[in-house]
Amino acid sequence: xxxxxxxxxxxxxxxxxxxxxxxxxxxxxxxxxxxxxxxxxxxxxxxxxxxxxxxxxxxxxxxxxxxxxxxxxxxxxxxxxxxxxxxxxxxxxxxxxxxxxxxxxxxxxxxxxxxxxxxxxxxxxxxxxxxxxxxxxxxxxxxxxxxxxxxxxxxxxxxxxxxxxxxxxxxxxxxxxxxxxxxxxxxxxxxxxxxxxxxxxxxxxxxxxxxxxxxxxxxxxxxxxxxxxxxxxxxxxxxx
Amino acid sequence: xxxxxxxxxxxxxxxxxxxxxxxxxxxxxxxxxxxxxxxxxxxxxxxxxxxxxxxxxxxxxxxxxxxxxxxxxxxxxxxxxxxxxxxxxxxxxxxxxxxxxxxxxxxxxxxxxxxxxxxxxxxxxxxxxxxxxxxxxxxxxxxxxxxxxxxxxxxxxxxxxxxxxxxxxxxxxxxxxxxxxxxxxxxxxxxxxxxxxxxxxxxxxxxxxxxxxxxxxxxxxxxxxxxxxxxxxxxxxxxxxxxxxxxxxxxxxxxxxxxxxxxxxxxxxxxxxxxxxxxxxxxxxxxxxxxxxxxxxxxxxxxxxxxxxxxxxxxxxxxxxxxxxxxxxxxxxxxxxxxxxxxxxxxxxxxxxxxxxxxxxxxxxxxxxxxxxxxxxxxxxxxxxxxxxxxxxxxxxxxxxxxxxxxxxxxxxxxxxxxxxxxxxxxxxxxxxxxxxxxxxxxxxxxxxxxxxxxxxxxxxxxxxxxxxxxxxxxxxxxxxxxxxxxxxxxxxxxxxxxxxxxxxxxxxxxxxxxxxxxxxxxxxxxxxxxxxxxxxxxxxxxxxxxxxxxxxxxxxxxxxxxxxxxxxxxxxxxxxxxxxxxxxxxxxxxxxxxxxxxxxxxxxxxxxxxxxxx
Numbered sequence: 011x012x013x014x015x016x017x018x019x020x021x022x023x024x025x026x027x028x029x030x031x032x033x034x035x036x037x038x039x040x041x042x043x044x045x046x047x048x049x050x051x052x053x054x055x056x057x058x059x060x061x062x063x064x065x066x067x068x069x070x071x072x073x074x075x076x077x078x079x080x081x082x083x084x085x086x087x088x089x090x091x092x093x094x095x096x097x098x099x100x101x102x103x104x105x106x107x108x109x110x111x112x113x114x115x116x117x118x119x120x121x122x123x124x125x126x127x128x129x130x131x132x133x134x135x136x137x138x139x140x141x142x143x144x145x146x147x148x149x150x151x152x153x154x155x156x157x158x159x160x161x162x163x164x165x166x167x168x169x170x171x172x173x174x175x176x177x178x179x180x181x182x183x184x185x186x187x188x189x190x191x192x193x194x195x196x197x198x199x200x201x202x203x204x205x206x207x208x209x210x211x212x213x214x215x216x217x218x219x220x221x222x223x224x225x226x227x228x229x230x231x232x233x234x235x236x237x238x239x240x241x242x243x244x245x246x247x248x249x250x
Numbered sequence: 251x252x253x254x255x256x257x258x259x260x261x262x263x264x265x266x267x268x269x270x271x272x273x274x275x276x277x278x279x280x281x282x283x284x285x286x287x288x289x290x291x292x293x294x295x296x297x298x299x300x301x302x303x304x305x306x307x308x309x310x311x312x313x314x315x316x317x318x319x320x321x322x323x324x325x326x327x328x329x330x331x332x333x334x335x336x337x338x339x340x341x342x343x344x345x346x347x348x349x350x351x352x353x354x355x356x357x358x359x360x361x362x363x364x365x366x367x368x369x370x371x372x373x374x375x376x377x378x379x380x381x382x383x384x385x386x387x388x389x390x391x392x393x394x395x396x397x398x399x400x401x402x403x404x405x406x407x408x409x410x411x412x413x414x415x416x417x418x419x420x421x422x423x424x425x426x427x428x429x430x431x432x433x434x435x436x437x438x439x440x441x442x443x444x445x446x447x448x449x450x451x452x453x454x455x456x457x458x459x460x461x462x463x464x465x466x467x468x469x470x471x472x473x474x475x476x477x478x479x480x481x482x483x484x485x486x487x488x489x490x491x492x493x494x495x496x497x498x499x500x501x502x503x504x505x506x507x508x509x510x511x512x513x514x515x516x517x518x519x520x521x522x523x524x525x526x527x528x529x530x531x532x533x534x535x536x537x538x539x540x541x542x543x544x545x546x547x548x549x550x551x552x553x554x555x556x557x558x559x560x561x562x563x564x565x566x567x568x569x570x571x572x573x574x575x576x577x578x579x580x581x582x583x584x585x586x587x588x589x590x591x592x593x594x595x596x597x598x599x600x601x602x603x604x605x606x607x608x609x610x611x612x613x614x615x616x617x618x619x620x621x622x623x624x625x626x627x628x629x630x631x632x633x634x635x636x637x638x639x640x641x642x643x644x645x646x647x648x649x650x651x652x653x654x655x656x657x658x659x660x661x662x663x664x665x666x667x668x669x670x671x672x673x674x675x676x677x678x679x680x681x682x683x684x685x686x687x688x689x690x691x692x693x694x695x696x697x698x699x700x701x702x703x704x705x706x707x708x709x710x711x712x713x714x715x716x717x718x719x720x721x722x723x724x725x726x727x728x729x730x731x732x733x734x735x736x737x738x739x740x741x742x743x744x745x746x747x748x749x750x751x752x753x754x755x756x757x758x759x760x761x762x763x764x765x766x767x768x769x770x771x772x773x774x775x776x777x778x779x780x781x782x783x784x785x786x787x788x789x790x791x792x793x794x795x796x797x798x799x800x801x802x803x804x805x806x807x808x809x810x811x812x813x814x815x816x817x818x819x820x821x822x823x824x825x826x827x828x829x830x831x832x833x834x835x836x837x838x839x840x841x842x843x844x845x846x847x848x849x850x851x852x853x854x855x856x857x858x859x860x861x862x863x864x865x
Contacts, residue, residue: 071459078461078633082662082722086416086625101662101719108659 022047025091035080035099043080043095051123052106060123061203062116062196073107114189114226117196117219126216129224137225140184144232147177151239171240178236181229188226195219252384254416254626255279255377256618258391258424259366259404261322261447261477262585263287265615266373268381269623276428276619278612281376282773287611288376290446292368293317294355295779302372305776308783311512314340314504316356320479321369323447324351324362325407326400328747335475338483340504349747363406363749364757370411388413389622391614393448394420395472395562395639397685398697398726399747405725406754416625418723421445422452423636424617425583425608426465430456430632431620432608437578438468440566442596442604443614444559445584447477451563453570453577462631469569469658470639471562478518478586481552485514488551489529492541498533506534521545522588530853538852549591556595563599569658580604583613635660638720645682645691654718657687664719668733675706681716683726696746702730702739714739777830781822784834788815788841795844799851807843814840 022031022044029039033047033054053060056072078084080103085096109115121127136144150173157166199215256276258265265286267278278286283304293306294316301309309317323335329347336343344352344359352359370390377385390413392404401418408415419427422441429439436456443450450472457464489510490500500507513529520527526544533539567574582604586592596604608616623629637658643651644667654665669679679702686694704712713733720726730739744750749757792811795803814837821830 074457074459074464075461077464077635078459081633081635083624083633087627097662097719097721098664100722101664104660104663105665108656108663 035076043085043092043099045095046098046102052110052119055102055106056110058110059203060120061200062113062120063200064110064116066111069107069111073103073111076103113193113196114223117192118223121216121220121223124216126213126220127223128220137228140181140229143177143180146173147232147236150174150177154239174236174240178233178240181233181236185226185229185233188222188229192219192222192226195222252386253377253381254387254389254622255374255385256389256391256424256615256620256622257370257373258421258615258618259322259370259407260290260614261320261445261479262290263446263611264290264369264373265612266377267612267615267619268377269619269628271628274623274629276431276616276623278615279377279380281372282379282776286615288369288373289319290322290366290369291317291319292321292355292365294358296356298356298358299775300368301776301779302368305779308780310508311505312783312786314508315342318353318355318365320447321353321362321365323475323479324353325366326362326397326403326747327351338487339479340507349745350749361749361757363403363410363754366404366407367410370407370413374411374413386412386414387416387622389417389419389618389625390415391421391424391618392418392724393445393472393474394422394443394450394452394470395448395474396420396724397474397640397695398724399695399745400474401723401725402745402748405723406749409754410757415723417621418725419618419621419634420450420452420467420470420636420639420724421448421614422450422470422583423454423465423467423634424615424621425581425613426452426454426456426617427620427632427634428608428613428617429581429605430463430465433605438572438576439579439581440563440577440600441581441583442559442563442587443472443583444586444592445477446586447475447479449473449476449559449562451559451566453566453572462633464633464635466635466660467637467658468572469566470637471566471569472639473558473562476555476558477584480555481518481586481589482511482515484551484555485518486511489514489531489539489541493533493539496533496537496539498535498537498539500534503534510539517543518548519588521548522590530849532849532852538855540853545590552589552591556589556591559592560595560599574600577602582606583610585611636722636724637661638663638724640685640695641687642697642718642720642726643684643686643694645684649691650689651684651686651691651694655720659720661720661722661724664717667716667718669702669712669714669716670710671704671707671712672709674709676704676709676712677706678703679712679714683718683728697726698728698743698745700728700741700743702741716741773827774825774830777827777834778822780834781818781830784837785815785818785822788837791841791844791848795848799847802847803844807840810840811837811844 022033024031024037024040024042024044026042027037027040029037031037031044033050034044036043080096080100082093082096082100085093109119118127150170154170157170195215195218202212202215256267265278265288267276269276280286281288281303288303289307291306291310292300292302293309293313294300306317310319320339324332324341328349329343329351332351342354344354350361352361353365374385388408390404390408392401404418405415422443425443426439426441436458439454439456441452441454450470452470453468455466455468457466493500510531513531517527517529521543526542528540528542531539577600580596580600580602587606587610593604620629621634624632638655638661639657641653641657642655643653646652654667655663671679681702682691682699683697684691684694685697688694702714714730715733716728716730718726718728728741728743730741732739788811818833818837821833
């Protein structure tokens with residue numbers, strides 16, 4: 011049960027005039043919009059190498075210039091086949107831009123392509139360097155719930171809130187640290203590609219990035235949950 | 251092939267516009283009543299004939315149970331969704347409504363797209379009269395925060411009105427397009443669109459490229475059930491309460507409630523330019539409700555409603571990763587932005603004076619006309635990149651929603667998901683598609699359910715790729731492919747709310763029997779309806795004046811009225827609608843002094859603290 015190899019191996023030929031297209035958005039011979047070649051990825055869509063450091067302005071400029079060409083607005087009077095292709099291509103363009111313009115989304119996508127994106131086995135486990143903070147946070151959250159139930163005095167509430175706010179700062183700065191680390195390893199990945207590093211060392215880099223992503227998603231959840239608790243607490247504090 | 255137009259299908263008013271080929275400027279087309287605003291009101295006569303627009307609005311006062319306004323609030327919604335609105339809107343929902351709301355008008359029943367289609371037909375007839383040519387294609391605007399079901403309902407309305415809907419465009423984006431053309435602006439723009447029934451905020455970036463100008467929406471947010479309507483209902487509730495305090499309950503008087511609503515709306519409008527105004531309202535049992543309102547008092551009442559618009563504004567900015575001071579232009583759209591408190595609230599938040607150079611009622615329709623010209627190939631140097639307002643997700647284990655396309659993604663947008671079987675010999679995989687930001691399926695909007703059929707086999711063998719695609723109108727398309735056979739997998743998507751294609755077809759066929767009265771015929775019906783209304787009113791006033799104040803009633807004035815009545819009756823029996831209209835005006839003029847005297851008398855007695863019947 012495998013996909014017929016002929017489809018994947020067939021050289022891309024224009025559906026309209028049969029000229030070779032080389033996977034381009036439009037046929038060079040007749041100008042018709044082309045379907046996506048099988049296996050085309052977001053990097054290839056923009057004509058970019060699979061590198062993780064991107065100039066956002068340059069990417070945006072490519073996005074705009076392709077939007078002019080591929081958007082369904084240009085195909086209202088075209089044949090149904092071309093309208094369909096425009097819809098497919100322009101949605102792919104938007105999906106690709108949305109993914110690649112975000113440095114984290116970029117790494118996730120790259121690892122996904124290589125089959126290297128794996129959720130942590132112990133998703134619920136805190137990274138060791140944060141164990142103490144997470145422990146403290148849980149204590150503060152418990153205290154907060156207790157204080158809410160017993161309608162605790164505003165003084166007690168204030169103390170808990172201050173702790174939560176401190177926790178929020180701490181986790182937000184951890185998140186910034188992780189993002190920096192990810193950017194650093196992303197840079198190493200680009201260098202490895204440039205220097206033609208072997209598959210083993212590339213895999214190692216991808217494993218490192220995968221581990222960072224897992225840590226990042228844990229910290230992000232922490233930041234979000236503290237944020238939610240703080241937001242939900244405001245009216246109680248003001249009302250008391 | 252006929253003409254292409256842009257249509258703003260609004261909660262309170264609708265408009266139709268086109269882009270002039272001569273100077274490239276968009277223009278709104280006026281109707282037979284001398285205004286470009288077509289009231290979004292539909293009324294069904296006792297004989298089953300239907301009117302929309304101004305004549306329907308007049309019937310709101312005489313035949314409220316056969317007339318409907320603000321139908322946009324019902325688009326794409328199910329009966330359970332609108333329970334709150336039923337408390338304040340006089341919608342008569344057919345109890346048999348299931349996933350599509352059906353409304354009773356007189357003895358006929360309609361879905362909300364059908365009712366909207368009558369408004370679209372009315373507008374279409376304006377444009378056809380104007381061009382002396384058929385109009386068969388349109389760009390229609392929708393609130394940016396409309397979900398898939400609401401968008402589909404709008405597209406269905408267009409089809410039912412005999413229009414090919416080339417695109418649905420978000421209202422604030424359309425406004426930005428009209429403004430950009432007008433002002434040649436660049437940079438980051440916030441469009442604050444507060445209309446009759448909906449509120450939208452969109453943050454855009456206007457970019458110049460070598461190919462032309464790109465209008466890129468960065469984020470959008472809103473509330474599809476928040477508008478000037480809510481202010482009107484608030485005022486109406488307060489006034490009814492005060493009237494009850496005077497000993498009159500309006501509960502059994504729908505006509506009087508509509509009169510009062512009209513008077514309050516007029517007062518609201520007045521307070522946009524004056525510091526105070528007064529309402530004089532004749533009560534059904536005799537007596538009068540007189541009330542002065544200051545702008546300060548109005549502001550106090552409506553502040554909570556205006557505040558409700560600010561949470562979406564903050565969210566939209568956060569999603570665009572911008573601070574208020576990074577917005578370079580603020581544009582106000584929608585009739586409710588004429589309210590001074592709205593302007594000052596927005597100005598304070600952004601720290602800059604908002605733009606309101608273009609008529610806030612017309613600007614959306616003008617933008618729709620520009621987009622229509624773009625799609626027709628007439629404008630090649632403008633491109634609109636809009637976003638989907640709500641995240642798209644599918645239900646997974648435990649009723650949790652997995653988001654597959656995040657909100658504020660540029661459209662068209664797509665996502666592929668791979669599905670397989672979980673147990674041996676499973677023959678189908680159920681898929682539930684939702685829209686919304688909440689974690690659980692029960693808190694999101696159900697869009698559709700469908701089942702992927704698979705041949706029996708071991709668990710995990712089937713591999714079916716489902717593609718979810720949101721098109722440039724913000725409407726979802728679903729397709730599926732069997733990865734083993736590389737074949738398209740057929741699926742039948744059942745919309746959770748709204749009409750399926752077969753139903754639209756059925757309504758279309760049925761409507762042909764009612765259809766397409768020609769222009770003159772429709773004018774005649776409308777003129778006769780108008781005549782009927784004013785004749786009844788004149789008759790009533792005549793009788794009342796005879797009984798109550800015959801000594802003050804000059805004989806020549808009475809004769810003039812009676813002559814005008816007779817002439818209008820005679821004309822009404824004929825088929826010349828222009829003559830009927832002219833005689834309606836004559837009768838109107840003849841009764842003006844009488845109406846003034848009656849109002850003054852009522853007012854004088856009310857101010858003296860006496861009830862009319864005691865005089």
